Amino acid sequence: MISFFPSSEDTSYTFNEDCFERPICSAPDAWFDVVKRVTNDNNKILKRTENVSRCLNLGSYNYLGFAASDEYCSPRIIECLKTFSASTCSTRVNGGTTTVHTELEEHVAKFVGKPAAIVFGMGYATNSAVLPVLIGEGGLIISDSLNHGSIVNGARGSGATICVFQHNTPSHLERVLRENIAEGQPRTHRRWTKIIVVVEGIYSMEGELCKLSEIIAICKKYKAYVYLDEAHSIGAVGKTGKGVCELLGVDTADVDVMMGTFTKSFGSCGGYIAGSEELIEYLKYTCPAHLYAISISPPAAQQIISAIKVLLGEDGSNRGAQKIARLRENSNFFRSELQKMGFDVLGDYDSPVMPIMLYNIAKLPAFSRECLKQNVAVVVVAFPATPLLLARARICISAAHSREDLIKALEVISKVGDLVGIKYLPGEPKKQPLPEENSTKLNCRISKSLCKHSQNNGF
Known part of the structure; x- marks a missing residue:
């Protein structure tokens, strides 16, 4: 073979x-x-x-x-490099949080339309490290069958029960939700402590947009949380580049956890989680990617801030x-x-x-x-x-x-x-x-x- x-x-x-x-x-x-x-x-x-x-x-x-030289972004990155150096050489909770990191999180939250945000130095680790913190044993993760490997590994590491629904098929998602709610947890049949439905904005290997409106309606009906990965859609779609919520007319308040990366549209590195202030505060105290991993490079953070300002027209141009x-x-x-x-x-x-x-x-x-x-x-x-x-x-x-x-x-x-x-x-x-x-x-x-x-x- x-x-x-x-x-x-x-x-x-x-x-x-x-x-x-x-x-x-x-x-x-x-x-x-x-x-x-x-x-x-x-x-x-x-x-x-x-x-x-x-x-x-x-x-x-x-x-x-x-990703190449930019008339607005590049000079600001150079100045940031001179001021903060290439790396903080520390985790966020020790000496790795600078004014640039704080500013970046404020800009990200404002850009995606959420009260607060937290940034990480690696996009893959954003999913793989955050999901195990959000849910554990006794919980249920229902994932699209074409979700990215970072979601898969994060779900596996959480200890939660995992179910898969057919790619971008809301009717099958509803059937999976209904059956699992009726059955409850394996063996004990107790109620699930938490149910999270995980989808992507644009599926990177298929190029398809998520049927977000229908999925959110189903999650509201069955009281499940919505986790949206916008790695390939944030900055790339929507009238002002704010992702699939803007493109499809979905209120960001209906998405409980908004995740995205800076490695695509923003020409930098790292990822973010945006959500309620309570959620972000919880992640700051519990997420290993925040507690133990090196913070995002200050010049890389400045690149993201500058790119967001360009998209919002805050650079003084269109x-x-x-x-x-x-x-x-x-x-x-x-x-x-x-x-x-x-x-x-x-x-x-x-x-x-x-x-x-x-x-x-x-x-x-x-x-x-x-x-x-x-x-x-x-x-x-x-x-x-x-x-x-x-x-x-x-x-x-x-x-x-x-x-x-x-x-x-x-x-x-x-x-x-x-x-x-x-x-x-x-x-x-x-x-x-x-x-x-x-x-x-x-x-x-x-x-x-x-x-x-x-x-x-x-x-």
């Missing part, structure tokens, strides 16, 4: 290793420098060279273009609004053109994440290598990150991309798609979305029976 787990002993991964972990040597802007590697033994050893290729970047989560509008236009244009070409593209309009389905894992290295030959860098994903028969290329669009960049990318992807044979929907008519349809129109072509098994990080 062939294993597709990456390891030095695994020939199936070795033959394709040049498609992964490609080093870059520049900022991850719309274009970046990819280091060329060579091999003389069929990828057993990949040697870096001094040569680089200037490639169009379709793989970074640089949704708003803040660049933030322009970035958000350009990201939406770029995403919808690229998705529409890919569909016209006959590609099977997952996800919703307005989402900057768009997986192109390859299905056959043997097509993955060919697609990746041919794109790179024509100076287009794409991320390809296969087992175990996806089910064996659901390999895909995941395109991430940025506000930093010009229309010329996108047209070049479409031309290359179209040629490679013809060469590899992945235009599975030739000639299928595509309806152009109206503006009011953008946030609700689904384009996912995987059946629900496949969807519920398609998470690399499932429970």
